[in-house]
Amino acid sequence: MAELAGKSAPNSRAQFRNISVSQIAQYRLPLAGLVSIAHRVSGALLFLVGLPFLLYLFQQSITSEVSFESYRATVSGVFPRLVLLALIWAYLHHFCAGIRYLLLDLHVGIEKEQARTSASVVFGVSLALTVVVALKLFGAF
Amino acid sequence: MAQQRIVVGAHYGLKDWLAQRITAVVMAVYTVVLLVSLMFLPELNYGTWAGLFASPWMKVLTLLALAALMWHAWIGVRDIFMDYIKPTGVRLFLQVASIVALAGYAWWAVIILWRV
Numbered sequence: 001m002a003e004l005a006g007k008s009a010p011n012s013r014a015q016f017r018n019i020s021v022s023q024i025a026q027y028r029l030p031l032a033g034l035v036s037i038a039h040r041v042s043g044a045l046l047f048l049v050g051l052p053f054l055l056y057l058f059q060q061s062i063t064s065e066v067s068f069e070s071y072r073a074t075v076s077g078v079f080p081r082l083v084l085l086a087l088i089w090a091y092l093h094h095f096c097a098g099i100r101y102l103l104l105d106l107h108v109g110i111e112k113e114q115a116r117t118s119a120s121v122v123f124g125v126s127l128a129l130t131v132v133v134a135l136k137l138f139g140a141f
Numbered sequence: 142m143a144q145q146r147i148v149v150g151a152h153y154g155l156k157d158w159l160a161q162r163i164t165a166v167v168m169a170v171y172t173v174v175l176l177v178s179l180m181f182l183p184e185l186n187y188g189t190w191a192g193l194f195a196s197p198w199m200k201v202l203t204l205l206a207l208a209a210l211m212w213h214a215w216i217g218v219r220d221i222f223m224d225y226i227k228p229t230g231v232r233l234f235l236q237v238a239s240i241v242a243l244a245g246y247a248w249w250a251v252i253i254l255w256r257v
Contacts, residue, residue, distance in 0.1 A: 043217045047239075051214070051246050059253045061187075062194060068187040095172065098165050105162065 031119040039097040042090035050087045081137050088133050092126040161216045164209035171206035194257045207250050211243045 019027055029037065060071035074080055100118050104110055109118050135141060178199070182189045193199055218239045226232040 040221065043214075044221060047214050047218055051242075055246060055249055055253070058250075062191050062253065062257055065187050068190075095169065099169070102162060102165065 030116070031123070032115055035097050035100065035119045035122050038093055039101075042094045042097075045090045046087065046094060049083065050090065053083060053087065085130070085134055085137055089126070089130040092129050092133075093122070096122045096126045157216050160212060164213040167209040168206055168213065171202060171209075174202060191257050194254065200254055200257075203254060204251070207247060211247050215239065215243055 014026065016023060016027055057071060057074065060067050060074060062068075075084065100109075100122050103118070104115070109115055178193055179185070182193065194203065219236060222232050222235050222239075226235060
């Protein structure tokens with residue numbers, strides 16, 4: 001690996017070794033890598049925001065008839081709906097990517113091409129469902 | 142420093158790896174059960190929503206899914222801290238804070254569920 005580091009690559013793609021924070025934006029991850037980091041980001045979001053916010057909404061929605069009405073008032077606001085949408089994306093991505101990882105653990109689709117395809121399926125399904133939920137949340141149907 | 146303790150190896154972390162997958166399956170199954178139950182409700186209002194969680198089997202399933210969630214979240218955030226937080230003291234503080242938060246959320250969820 002050491003002899004690779006100094007030389008310029010045969011093609012013109014940038015070479016990275018032990019990248020620093022400032023280089024993250026330029027680093028082009030493969031699709032499976034994007035699924036991986038989005039899995040981590042969505043998990044962190046669900047832990048930091050999802051757990052307290054959804055427990056709060058669950059409490060409001062289920063404690064009594066009166067609190068149910070205040071729950072409806074809470075989720076009618078634009079900002080709470082945007083937070084909900086972000087959490088729903090996080091859940092959908094974490095769910096789809098998680099199923100992909102479980103299948104990979106069972107040695108299903110571990111070839112490079114199949115893994116690339118399943119990574120694009122994860123993004124396709126989770127983002128499409130997020131768009132459907134967004135349309136529903138903001139009253140398109 | 143006569144001896145160095147071995148902290149890595151083929152079986153190190155296997156239990157957590159397995160727990161992460163089993164708890165994931167439990168939560169995925171619960172997600173499907175909850176969505177299907179919601180679809181079978183004649184209409185969605187306070188009565189039907191609270192009625193869903195009033196049944197004992199739904200309480201038990203929800204509690205099981207919540208236990209899986211707390212365990213899963215703990216392994217997940219611990220992995221993130223192990224990867225990015227290098228100073229031992231800061232990492233320990235964050236890990237303890239996460240355990241306290243998760244235990245608190247679990248207790249809160251039980252209180253909510255048993256009021257229904």
